[in-house]
Structures are given as C-alpha cells and as structure tokens.
Amino acid sequence: MSGDSNVRPVIIKRKKIVAGDGHHGGAWKVAYADFVTAMMAFFLLMWLLNATTEKQRKGIADYFSPTIAMARVSGGGSGALGGDSVFAENTLPRMGTGSTSLKAQANNQAAGGFASGEDADKAAEDEVFEEVEDFLMGRGGESMVADELLEHIMTRVTDEGLVIELFETENARLFDDRARPTALLKDLSRVLVEASYIVSNPLAVEGHTSAYPIVLAENPSWDVSAQRASEFRQLMLSSGLEAGRVKRVTSYADREPTRENTMDIRNNRIEIVFLRNL
Structure with missing residues (x-):
C-alpha cells in the first residue's frame, strides 16, 4: 500500500458543451x-x-x-x-x-x-331682408312692382346687409345723356322707398359705371358714378325717404364690374345697401 500512495490521483474533468447560441439562455x-x-x-x-x-x-x-x-x-x-x-x-x-x-x-x-346673441340678431335681420326681397321680386304674389321694373332689380344678402342692384339694359337706361334720371329710375326710386318702410335699417347708396374707352384723355367714371349716386339719393328723399337713414354715398367708378367685359352696359348700376344694425 505504501507503493500505491505515491501514485498521482486521476482527476476526471467533465466539461458541459452547449450547442450554439448559449448567450440567449436568459431570454x-x-x-x-x-x-x-x-x-x-x-x-x-x-x-x-x-x-x-x-x-x-x-x-x-x-x-x-x-x-x-x-x-x-x-x-x-x-x-x-x-x-x-x-x-x-x-x-x-x-x-x-x-x-x-x-x-x-x-x-x-x-x-x-x-x-350667440349677435347670431340671433343677424338671423332676425335676414328674415326681415327676405321680406324686402319678396316684396321687390314679387315672390309673394302681392307685389305692386311692375314687370318692366322687376327686370332691372337684383338682390343679394351679404355680411354688410341687403344689397339691391338697379341696373341698365340696352333698351332701358337709368340716366340720359345729360346724366338726368329717366322715368324708369324715378319709378324704381319710389319702389325702393316703399320697400324701405319694411325695415328700419340705415342705407348706403353706391354709384357704378361701365368702363370708358381708353382713348379718352381723362376717365370720367369717378365723376359720373358720384353724380349718379347723389342724384339717386335726392330721388329717394323726394319720394319720402327720411334723410337721416342715408349713412353714406359712395362712388366706385368702373372698379367693381359685374360682367367680365368692363364696358358692358350692365355695369351701369346703382346699388342700395340696407346696412345691418350689428
């Protein structure tokens, strides 16, 4: 046994081999x-x-x-x-x-x-404006406006108020060659005054003209539109409109045409605006 004690002990090391991707063991x-x-x-x-x-x-x-x-x-x-x-x-x-x-x-x-309160007031005004439109356009069947006058009236409601256009045609003019109101315009002014009794809103009068030929030395559009607007204001006053209701009279010359052809006679018009009270 003394001889066996000198023999080196045999140590067996067992190594565990993990086949591939061992680093994912904690996933x-x-x-x-x-x-x-x-x-x-x-x-x-x-x-x-x-x-x-x-x-x-x-x-x-x-x-x-x-x-x-x-x-x-x-x-x-x-x-x-x-x-x-x-x-x-x-x-x-x-x-x-x-x-x-x-x-x-x-x-x-x-x-x-x-x-809102303002929206309710605006809606109420729109209803009254609609009554004025019905009167002018004869929608209710009780309008006293003659058919020949209705051909020269157009209305629209905007944020500013009720806009009423009185325009010329080839066969019926609003002013003669001397810038004096024709019988047609006088009849239209009386109709507008009668319609103004439906509402109490203030008014604005605007004058518009068609463009003049560019060969003219001076453009008379501004003077002509201003004179026509002033003439129509006087017509409405003489027809019974209260002077205090007219808040402004404006001349636009040929700067706001309704037709693409600026020289079209349809651009000769008077616009009356029933202004909102808001």
Missing part, C-alpha cells in the same frame, strides 16, 4: 418581466375602473386621447387641481367654438355651440 427572464409588467398594468386598469367615477374616467380618457387640446370636457378631478381645460366656460373665451365667458347663452354654456 426567458426578459419575457417574464414583460409579462409581469403587463399583468401589473392590467390589474391597475381594473382597479381604476372600479375606484373612479364616470367623470374621472372621462378625464383620464381625454388625457391619453390625441385630441385632448380640443376636448370640451378635460380633467377628471373636482378639487383645486381638477384639471379644467382652457376651453371651459369659466376659464378662457372660446375661440371659434361657441360662446364666451363674457357673453354665454344658457343653452350653450356647456355645449359650446355657435349660437
């Missing part, structure tokens, strides 16, 4: 961490649904919504830090989405609709 940990995170978020969501009110859930949903800037109800709390949106009625005026905090209507303080 399951990442997947497990993602799973745990997802479960935590899920249980947090379940808790929030059970622990919050409908208003608070609406506020949370608005917070994560990409349209949060335009949300009409923003913020789920009811305390000092409730998160009221700048679009709230009592915070800042609404810009283009309805009423303001200084002038809000009862029916749209929360909804933020487009209705």
Whole structure:
C-alpha cells in the first residue's frame, strides 16, 4: 500500500458543451418581466375602473386621447387641481367654438355651440331682408312692382346687409345723356322707398359705371358714378325717404364690374345697401 500512495490521483474533468447560441439562455427572464409588467398594468386598469367615477374616467380618457387640446370636457378631478381645460366656460373665451365667458347663452354654456346673441340678431335681420326681397321680386304674389321694373332689380344678402342692384339694359337706361334720371329710375326710386318702410335699417347708396374707352384723355367714371349716386339719393328723399337713414354715398367708378367685359352696359348700376344694425 505504501507503493500505491505515491501514485498521482486521476482527476476526471467533465466539461458541459452547449450547442450554439448559449448567450440567449436568459431570454426567458426578459419575457417574464414583460409579462409581469403587463399583468401589473392590467390589474391597475381594473382597479381604476372600479375606484373612479364616470367623470374621472372621462378625464383620464381625454388625457391619453390625441385630441385632448380640443376636448370640451378635460380633467377628471373636482378639487383645486381638477384639471379644467382652457376651453371651459369659466376659464378662457372660446375661440371659434361657441360662446364666451363674457357673453354665454344658457343653452350653450356647456355645449359650446355657435349660437350667440349677435347670431340671433343677424338671423332676425335676414328674415326681415327676405321680406324686402319678396316684396321687390314679387315672390309673394302681392307685389305692386311692375314687370318692366322687376327686370332691372337684383338682390343679394351679404355680411354688410341687403344689397339691391338697379341696373341698365340696352333698351332701358337709368340716366340720359345729360346724366338726368329717366322715368324708369324715378319709378324704381319710389319702389325702393316703399320697400324701405319694411325695415328700419340705415342705407348706403353706391354709384357704378361701365368702363370708358381708353382713348379718352381723362376717365370720367369717378365723376359720373358720384353724380349718379347723389342724384339717386335726392330721388329717394323726394319720394319720402327720411334723410337721416342715408349713412353714406359712395362712388366706385368702373372698379367693381359685374360682367367680365368692363364696358358692358350692365355695369351701369346703382346699388342700395340696407346696412345691418350689428
């Protein structure tokens, strides 16, 4: 046995060989961490649904919504830090989405609709303007305006008010060669004065002319349109219109033609505007 004690012990080393991609051995940990995170978020969501009110859930949903800037109800709390949106009625005026905090209507303080006091007044004026149009154009069947006069009247409603055009044709002129009103224009002025009794709005008188040939040494359009507008104002006053209702008399020369051909006789016209009271 003494001889056996001098023999070097045999040490067997067993080496474990992993075939390929051994560095991915911890991928399951990442997947497990993602799973745990997802479960935590899920249980947090379940808790929030059970622990919050409908208003608070609406506020949370608005917070994560990409349209949060335009949300009409923003913020789920009811305390000092409730998160009221700048679009709230009592915070800042609404810009283009309805009423303001200084002038809000009862029916749209929360909804933020487009209705307002000015809009209601404008709608009421439009209805009255429609009555004037019906009278002038004979739509109601009770108009006393003759057919030959209706051929020279055109109306339209704009932001400025009700615009009534009195225009010339090839066979019927408003002024003669000496710039004096014709019988046609005198009849039209009486019709306009009668129509003015339907409304109380102030008036504006505008003179327009067709373009003159460019061979002229001086363009008389400005003087002619100014004279015609002034003449028609005098006609309306002599027909019974109150002088205080005429707010302005304007000359536009040939700068606002209604036809593409600026020399078309249709551009010779008088425009009467029933101005809005807004």
